[in-house]
Amino acid sequence: MNENSxxxxxxxxxxxxxxxxxxxxxxxxxxxxxxxxxxxxxxEIARVTGLSAQTVSVIIRALxxxxxxxxxxxxRGRIGQPSVPMSLAANGAYFLGLKIGRRSSEMILxxxxxxxxDRRMLRHDWPEPKAARxxxxxxxxxxxxxxxxxxRARVAGMGIAQPFQIWDWSETIxxxxxxxxxxxxxxxxxxxxxxxxYPVFLRNxxxxxxxxxxxxxxxxxxxxxxxxxxxxxxxxxxxxxxALHTGESGNSxxxxxxxxxxxxxRTVQLIELASIFSLEQRLVTEGLDPDLLWTDPQDWPVPxxxxxxxxxxxxxxxxxxxxxxLAVIDFKAVVIDGWFPPxxxxxLLESVQAAMNAQNLAGIDRPLISEGSLGxxxxxxxxxxxxxxxRFLITTEVGLGNGQTSGD
Amino acid sequence: MNENSxxxxxxxxxxxxxxxxxxxxxxxxxxxxxxxxxxxxxxEIARVTGLSAQTVSVIIRALxxxxxxxxxxxxRGRIGQPSVPMSLAANGAYFLGLKIGRRSSEMILxxxxxxxxDRRMLRHDWPEPKAARxxxxxxxxxxxxxxxxxxRARVAGMGIAQPFQIWDWSETIxxxxxxxxxxxxxxxxxxxxxxxxYPVFLRNxxxxxxxxxxxxxxxxxxxxxxxxxxxxxxxxxxxxxxALHTGESGNSxxxxxxxxxxxxxRTVQLIELASIFSLEQRLVTEGLDPDLLWTDPQDWPVPxxxxxxxxxxxxxxxxxxxxxxLAVIDFKAVVIDGWFPPxxxxxLLESVQAAMNAQNLAGIDRPLISEGSLGxxxxxxxxxxxxxxxRFLITTEVGLGNGQTSGD
DNA sequence: TCAATACTAAATAAAAGTGATTTATTTATT
DNA sequence: AATAAATAAATCACTTTTATTTAGTATTGA
Numbered sequence: 122m123n124e125n126s127x128x129x130x131x132x133x134x135x136x137x138x139x140x141x142x143x144x145x146x147x148x149x150x151x152x153x154x155x156x157x158x159x160x161x162x163x164x165e166i167a168r169v170t171g172l173s174a175q176t177v178s179v180i181i182r183a184l185x186x187x188x189x190x191x192x193x194x195x196x197r198g199r200i201g202q203p204s205v206p207m208s209l210a211a212n213g214a215y216f217l218g219l220k221i222g223r224r225s226s227e228m229i230l231x232x233x234x235x236x237x238x239d240r241r242m243l244r245h246d247w248p249e250p251k252a253a254r255x256x257x258x259x260x261x262x263x264x265x266x267x268x269x270x271x272x273r274a275r276v277a278g279m280g281i282a283q284p285f286q287i288w289d290w291s292e293t294i295x296x297x298x299x300x301x302x303x304x305x306x307x308x309x310x311x312x313x314x315x316x317x318x319y320p321v322f323l324r325n326x327x328x329x330x331x332x333x334x335x336x337x338x339x340x341x342x343x344x345x346x347x348x349x350x351x352x353x354x355x356x357x358x359x360x361x362x363x364a365l366h367t368g369e370s371g372n373s374x375x376x377x378x379x380x381x382x383x384x385x386x387r388t389v390q391l392i393e394l395a396s397i398f399s400l401e402q403r404l405v406t407e408g409l410d411p412d413l414l415w416t417d418p419q420d421w422p423v424p425x426x427x428x429x430x431x432x433x434x435x436x437x438x439x440x441x442x443x444x445x446x447l448a449v450i451d452f453k454a455v456v457i458d459g460w461f462p463p464x465x466x467x468x469l470l471e472s473v474q475a476a477m478n479a480q481n482l483a484g485i486d487r488p489l490i491s492e493g494s495l496g497x498x499x500x501x502x503x504x505x506x507x508x509x510x511x512r513f514l515i516t517t518e519v520g521l522g523n524g525q526t527s528g529d
Numbered sequence: 530m531n532e533n534s535x536x537x538x539x540x541x542x543x544x545x546x547x548x549x550x551x552x553x554x555x556x557x558x559x560x561x562x563x564x565x566x567x568x569x570x571x572x573e574i575a576r577v578t579g580l581s582a583q584t585v586s587v588i589i590r591a592l593x594x595x596x597x598x599x600x601x602x603x604x605r606g607r608i609g610q611p612s613v614p615m616s617l618a619a620n621g622a623y624f625l626g627l628k629i630g631r632r633s634s635e636m637i638l639x640x641x642x643x644x645x646x647d648r649r650m651l652r653h654d655w656p657e658p659k660a661a662r663x664x665x666x667x668x669x670x671x672x673x674x675x676x677x678x679x680x681r682a683r684v685a686g687m688g689i690a691q692p693f694q695i696w697d698w699s700e701t702i703x704x705x706x707x708x709x710x711x712x713x714x715x716x717x718x719x720x721x722x723x724x725x726x727y728p729v730f731l732r733n734x735x736x737x738x739x740x741x742x743x744x745x746x747x748x749x750x751x752x753x754x755x756x757x758x759x760x761x762x763x764x765x766x767x768x769x770x771x772a773l774h775t776g777e778s779g780n781s782x783x784x785x786x787x788x789x790x791x792x793x794x795r796t797v798q799l800i801e802l803a804s805i806f807s808l809e810q811r812l813v814t815e816g817l818d819p820d821l822l823w824t825d826p827q828d829w830p831v832p833x834x835x836x837x838x839x840x841x842x843x844x845x846x847x848x849x850x851x852x853x854x855l856a857v858i859d860f861k862a863v864v865i866d867g868w869f870p871p872x873x874x875x876x877l878l879e880s881v882q883a884a885m886n887a888q889n890l891a892g893i894d895r896p897l898i899s900e901g902s903l904g905x906x907x908x909x910x911x912x913x914x915x916x917x918x919x920r921f922l923i924t925t926e927v928g929l930g931n932g933q934t935s936g937d
Numbered sequence: 938t939c940a941a942t943a944c945t946a947a948a949t950a951a952a953a954g955t956g957a958t959t960t961a962t963t964t965a966t967t
Numbered sequence: 968a969a970t971a972a973a974t975a976a977a978t979c980a981c982t983t984t985t986a987t988t989t990a991g992t993a994t995t996g997a
Contacts, residue, residue, distance in 0.1 A: 135562055137555050137580035139982055140548075140955045147545050147957090154543055164972055172545035173958050178974060195965090201971025202965045289891040345776050347857070359857060366769055368753050368859030370894060378892035379856040380849065388790065390889060391856075441788065445853040448787040448799075449755070449767060451776030481798060483697040484786035486778060517925055547957050548980045555981090572947055581983050586949060603990090609946025610990045 147172065148180055152189070152513040155209050156336075160193050162204035181207055188275075189213040189233070209233045214513070215276045217264065218505025219257050220326065221248050221283035223353035223398075224415045228260035229501045230268075230276075235337045235509075237498065239264050247300050248283075250307040257281075257313055278320045278508025281310055282329035282500040284354055285372055294353075294398050322507035324367060326350070328374050329503030330495070331358020332365040334456060336506040336514070339494040343453035346488075347446045349376060349439060350499060351459030351469075355395045359450065364516040379442040384434060394438035397460065400431040418460050418497035428465065436472030440480055443473070447485045458493025466492055555580065556588055560597070560921040563617050564744075568601050570612035589615055596683075597621040597641070617641045620680050622921070625672065625687035626913025627665050628734065629656050631761035631806075632823045636668035637909045638676075638684075643745045643917075645906065647672050655708050656691075658715040665689075665721055686728045686916025689718055690737035690908040692762055693780055702761075702806050730915035732775060734758070736782050737911030738903070739766020740773040742864060744914040744922070747902045751861035754896075755854045757784060757847060758907060759867030759877075763803045767858065772924040787850040792842060802846035805868065808839040826868050826905035836873065844880030848888055851881070855893045866901025874900055 150170060155161060161169075167177040184190045190213065193206035213233040220227045226248060229240045241260035245252060257279075265273050291301040310323035324332065331348035348358040357376030359366050367373050377392035393399060401411045404423065413423050421428065443455050457470050474490050495502055510516060558578060563569060569577075575585040592598045598621065601614035621641040628635045634656060637648045649668035653660065665687075673681050699709040718731035732740065739756035756766040765784030767774045775781050785800035801807060809819045812831065821831050829836065851863050865878050882898050903910055918924060 135558065135577055137558055137578035137584070137982095138551055139580075140551070140957090141982095143546055143548070143551050143981095144956065150543065150545055162972075169543055170545035172547070174972080175959080175974070176545070176957050178972095179956085182974095197966070199971080200967050200969075202963095202973070204972060286892050343777070345781075357857075361769060361774055366858065369751070369861060370859055372859040372894055373753075373857070375856050375859070375893050377856075378852075378890070380852055380889065382790070382796065386794075388889075390891060392892070442856075444786075444788055446857050448783050448785075448850075449765075449781070449854050449857045450774065451778055451780040451783070453777060481788065481796075482786075483798065484694050484800070485783050486780055545957090548955095548982090549957095551956095552981065570947075582947080583949070583984080584982055586947095587981085590949095605991065607946080608944075608992050610948070610988095612947065 144180070146515075147176070148184065149513060149515045151177070151180060151184070152209070153515045155190070155207065156514060160206035160208035162196070162206050164204060166207070211236070212269075212272050212275065214509070215265075215268065215272065216505040216508045217261055217276065217279035218501040218503070218507075219260075219279060219281045220329075220501040220504055221253055221281065222326070222500070223248065223284075226253060226256055227501050228257065228264065229498070229505060230264040231502065231505045231509075233509075235502070235506075237502070239267060240501075247296060248287075248304075249300060250303050250309060254309060254312060257309070258316060261317065276319055277512050278322065279313065279317065280322045280324065280329070280504035280507030281313070282324055282326040282504035283309070284327075284356065285325045285375070287354075290354070290392065293393065320508060320511065322504075322511060323371070324504065324507060325356065325358075325371055325374065326352070326500045326503075327354075327356025327376070328358040328365060328367050328371070329507070330356075330458065330493075330499035331360060331374065331456075331503065332506050332510070333495055333499045333503035334358075334458065334493050335360055335363075335365055336510065337495065337502055340491065342456075343489075345450060345452050346454040346456055347376075347443070347450070347452045348374070348456045348458070348493070349395075349442075350493075351395060351397060351435070351457070351461065352500070353396060353398050353401075353460075355392055355435075355439075355459075359446075359452075361450065362517070376442055376446070379445055381438045381441040384437070391438050391442045395435035395442075399434075400427065403427055403431065419462050421462055421465060428468075432465070432469050432472050436469055436476045439469075439473050440476035443477065443488075443490075444480045444482065444485070447482075447488060451486060452488050453486075454489040454491060456491055456493050458496060458499055460497050463492075463496065466496070552588070554923075555584070556592065557921060557923045559585070559588060559592070560617070561923045563598070563615065564922060568614035568616035570604070570614050572612060574615070619644070620677075620683065622683050622685045622917070623673075623676065623680065624685055624913040624916045625669055626909040626911070626915075627668075627687060627689045628737075628909040628912055629661055629689065629691035630734070630908070631656065631692075634661060634664055635909050636665065636672060637906070637913060638672040639910065639913045639917075641917075643910070643914075645910070647675060648909075655704060656695075656712075657708060658711050658717060662717060662720060665717070666724060669725065684727055685920050686730065687721065687725065688730045688732065688737070688912035688915030689721070690732055690734040690912035691717070692735075692764065693733045693783070695762075698762070698800065701801065728916060728919065730912075730919060731779070732912065732915060733764065733766075733779055733782065734760070734908045734911075735762075735764025735784070736766040736773060736775050736779070737915070738764075738866065738901075738907035739768060739782065739864075739911065740914050740918070741903055741907045741911035742766075742866065742901050743768055743771075743773055744918065745903065745910055748899065750864075751897075753858060753860050754862035754864055755784075755851070755858070755860045756782070756864045756866070756901070757803075757850075758901075759803060759805060759843070759865070759869065760908070761804060761806050761809075761868075763800055763843075763847075763867075767854075767860075769858065770925070784850055784854070787853055789846045789849040792845070799846050799850045803843035803850075807842075808835065811835055811839065827870055829870055829873065836876075840873070840877050840880050844877055844884045847877075847881050848884035851885065851896075851898075852888045852890065852893070855890075855896060859894060860896050861894075862897040862899060864899055864901050866904060866907055868905045871900075871904065874904070 167174040191210040195203035197203045211232045226243045243256045288301040291298045314321035327350040330350040357374040379391040575582040599618040603611035605611045634651045651664045696709040699706045722729035735758040738758040752771045765782040787799040
């Protein structure tokens with residue numbers, strides 16, 4: 122009987138705040154700071170947060186005591202007492218991330234630094250709820266058991282990344298409707314949450330990938346960006362004010378459903394033009410083995426003209442979808458990533474950039490268009506980022522301030 | 530020398546919080562609560578906020594002392610001591626809202642309840658920065674002077690609602706490009722902020738109208754909705770997590786720039802099909818006076834077939850734009866309002882609802898489509914809402930919690 | 938019917954608790 | 968000697984807890 126199920130933290134809307142909330146907030150602030158900026162001495166943390174040195178000292182000591190933070194080597198060479206950089210302890214917390222995909226599902230275990238420690242994979246013809254549940258339980262058990270014993274209790278949660286509303290496209294991808302329908306009434310998240318001793322979260326797979334870019338991405342990102350993840354399906358995520366936005370039902374960033382104009386003039390959904398399944402279909406009609414695309418995301422041993430054709434169509438469609446996105450939200454960047462070799466990602470990126478020039482941008486600002494940094498692991502990492510974010514990070518950027526008037 | 534200029538409150542990103550911040554937060558919480566729910570006795574405020582009765586008592590007393598709150602008549606008839614409902618004092622604070630439009634500009638003064646107390650209007654052939662500035666200063670002075678003397682210091686700020694990037698469409702609307710270009714380097718907001726003793730804020734006119742619906746609208750709204758405002762131009766606003774999202778440069782909700790398919794098959798921007806200027810052009814080609822549309826937003830003495838044609842095209846285009854919006858953000862509602870008679874708004878609404886049935890909604894949730902409640906005053910009200918929100922309301926919904934674990 | 942009494946809920950004063958800040962001191966280095 | 972990091976002790980701000988007061992309704996009994 123535990124309540125580890127909710128996929129959204131359920132807005133408590135109008136609750137007041139007290140000192141414990143204050144401390145909790147400041148703790149998260151320090152975690153967030155160390156997560157994004159890396160190791161920092163207490164004194165500098167005090168400077169950038171505006172908290173007093175004493176407060177930082179007290180909080181940090183408590184968190185170090187609890188094993189979440191650790192001291193680095195003292196930095197000498199500057200005047201004054203040497204500074205001791207504090208950083209997240211890699212084994213301060215662990216997180217499980219489950220990706221459910223079209224061809225395979227995968228569970229990863231990451232540490233507090235976001236490094237993937239271990240993984241388990243399951244290949245399948247079609248994803249299926251019961252099998253997914255069994256795999257999740259088995260993989261979670263194995264991955265946790267392989268941790269040193271005293272670390273096992275530090276697993277802080279599990280995240281699940283899966284495509285939403287796949288039954289809507291069973292026809293498009295010629296999938297067995299009956300099997301897809303099994304996902305309709307399946308609440309894998311609540312189900313696993315009831316079985317496991319830590320909270321379980323759920324997110325759309327592309328949004329999760331987007332969240333991974335936000336939390337683990339190597340590049341500095343603007344506060345608002347839109348993200349395309351090209352897998353078997355194309356999907357998306359939106360980051361607003363530095364935080365992933367998923368909406369009440371988690372369906373924000375359903376970019377695959379964006380209407381675009383196909384080369385033949387018809388209006389179709391983006392998913393039909395820019396997903397890998399459309400390339401796969403082409404392979405099949407050419408008599409090639411579709412598994413060429415799925416065995417290794419680092420290498421696509423496929424005739425180049427097929428890829429070029431696909432990229433051209435996909436880029437054109439993505440550019441159109443991007444303009445629509447920009448008309449809704451003033452995104453400062455567009456990030457493109459997916460389950461494909463980095464070289465392909467680069468070519469697609471450049472094609473999208475070129476296709477943007479043909480779009481009518483009157484009244485909207487031209488965004489930066491850039492590559493994602495996580496590639497094929499983005500979804501699983503995004504899943505694992507869910508419990509990390511929920512427990513340790515500040516996502517909103519809009520805190521309650523420190524009440525100091527900016528006196529002149 | 531004052532710093533009342535920034536249109537965004539400039540994210541202080543990683544600041545810690547202290548007790549004064551805590552109090553400030555809880556004060557805003559109470560303002561927000563009383564603003565949205567109306568009068569409430571202290572005891573109930575304590576219940577819904579989760580704060581202790583004592584805390585609420587202390588905070589409320591201070592705010593009452595400062596003239597922001599006032600006691601209502603004690604409610605008798607129930608067991609126990611009668612409860613004294615507390616409410617916002619109408620004259621606790623005043624706010625100025627300046628709307629700059631295509632045909633006219635207008636300044637309103639609202640009180641703490643959001644009621645329009647007074648207004649000044651300026652008709653013009655084209656909006657022009659210098660004239661706008663002069664009008665704003667004059668109108669602000671007059672409106673404030675007409676307040677009782679002891680209330681004049683309670684004017685808490687001014688908001689400006691104006692179309693963004695109008696120079697991009699000078700050709701479309703056959704406006705003098707040179708005059709439109711004068712807006713390029715004009716920072717009316719900073720300019721007025723430097724002249725006036727209270728902060729000045731700026732927002733895109735349609736986003737402002739959207740914000741007005743959020744702050745003053747009569748209907749209960751979902752946390753995420755998209756808003757179309759049909760004026761001389763069509764524009765939009767987006768509400769996410771119960772807060773208006775404008776983006777870093779304030780250009781979010783630039784729905785006029787949304788590409789849609791025109792009846793003739795061309796891809797054009799929504800602004801060309803669903804703005805009132807397209808109806809105005811039609812009037813001109815029919816030899817009618819365009820001022821028929823602009824003299825009274827309660828009545829359009831125009832041949833009905835012209836209006837029907839316009840509604841049909843506009844609704845078709847808005848429905849397409851709506852689908853694109855839903856692919857980006859999982860909006861739960863679509864709100865349509867504008868500078869037109871309520872009967873026209875209703876007809877447009879119904880046409881959009883009908884047009885939605887022809888759209889491909891695979892993978893996205895069907896939203897509620899509803900009317901706005903503020904009509905022609907929406908933009909000015911939205912402008913006035915800016916200082917109100919900035920100073921008194923919580924917009925984010927994600928506070929810092931009260932640290933109470935939800936113990937079982 | 939009318940006091941007298943019991944009960945209830947609102948409101949708040951006083952005391953206690955929590956957490957951040959200020960001030961002063963210690964420590965390790967250039 | 969100067970400087971910066973780190974922290975202990977004292978202080979301050981704000982919330983909560985506890986106890987008390989207040990103003991009403993409900994009940995009881997003559």
